[in-house]
Amino acid sequence: MALTATHLRFALEMKDKLLVQHMEQYLSGAMYPDSRYFTGVAREVTHDESLLAGDVRQLDDFRKGWAMHLVCDRTQGKAMEQLFPEEIASLQSNEESWIFRTALKVLQDIDDTQQFDANRFVRMMTWYQSPCGNETSEQLERYYGLYRDLYASGDVTIEEETAVWVKAGMDEKLVEHVKEKAYRLKGTPGDMERVGQLYALSVEHYFLTNKLD
Numbered sequence: 001m002a003l004t005a006t007h008l009r010f011a012l013e014m015k016d017k018l019l020v021q022h023m024e025q026y027l028s029g030a031m032y033p034d035s036r037y038f039t040g041v042a043r044e045v046t047h048d049e050s051l052l053a054g055d056v057r058q059l060d061d062f063r064k065g066w067a068m069h070l071v072c073d074r075t076q077g078k079a080m081e082q083l084f085p086e087e088i089a090s091l092q093s094n095e096e097s098w099i100f101r102t103a104l105k106v107l108q109d110i111d112d113t114q115q116f117d118a119n120r121f122v123r124m125m126t127w128y129q130s131p132c133g134n135e136t137s138e139q140l141e142r143y144y145g146l147y148r149d150l151y152a153s154g155d156v157t158i159e160e161e162t163a164v165w166v167k168a169g170m171d172e173k174l175v176e177h178v179k180e181k182a183y184r185l186k187g188t189p190g191d192m193e194r195v196g197q198l199y200a201l202s203v204e205h206y207f208l209t210n211k212l213d
Contacts, residue, residue: 002069002076003109003161004031004147005118006199010072011065012116013203018068022061024127029065030072031125031144037168038143039135046132047073062129071206079201080104083194099174103181106161107195115199118151158182 002010011030020026033046049070051059056067080101081088091097112118125148128140146164150156162175162182185191 002072002202003105004034004122005109005112005151005156006076006105007031007069007072008118008121009112009116009199010202011068012121014068014206018057018064020061020064024124025061025129026065027121028125028127028129028144029062029067030069031147032062032066032129032131033069035135035140035143037165037170039132039139041132041135049074062131066131071210072202075202075205076105076108076198077101078205079198082201083197095174099177099181102178103185104195104198106158106178106182107185107192108198109161110156110158111196112199113151113154113156117154118156119154122148122151158186 007030008027011027015023015026018026035041036043036046047070051063051067052070056064059067084100084104087100088097091100125144128137128144130137130140146167150160150164158179162179165175166172185195
């Protein structure tokens, strides 16, 4: 998964082509799938790509945002494989792959917060929907609220990004591995230059295979 600022930036990039009318619903949908960490809904439900089977412009605004979340996840993965091919090929296990990719996502998310006003848009997410039927309003409010708090300062750090996951119950040792990898990548100028290219390449991958004219 991409992280929240990346998802919001990507969704905002696509909103006019998708004919979005209600930004609160649209942006809430763009964040919705990762609420599974707080609600316990299975990933195959929140990330069901059958949502992309038809013309996304015919969906309601919440589901348009939801669809863009899935697209962003997919295209970000392709961009990582294009920009970090040797590093990804050398990873020896699923856990190593998850740690490396997640560290890249943290760094991209921080970079994306410098490219648009994430705080402004995350504060628009006060509209919630429970499309799977078994999420509570309290769970969703906690989820969206944590990210409203995260981006409030406009200057997000690796520590702050990963602290949210601990609050969601993620294994703290695994989070520490992500932080260590993120700091190592951050300390390498060539790696950070490539991180800065991830967003534009993700958008490019989307328009290579989708026409929204």
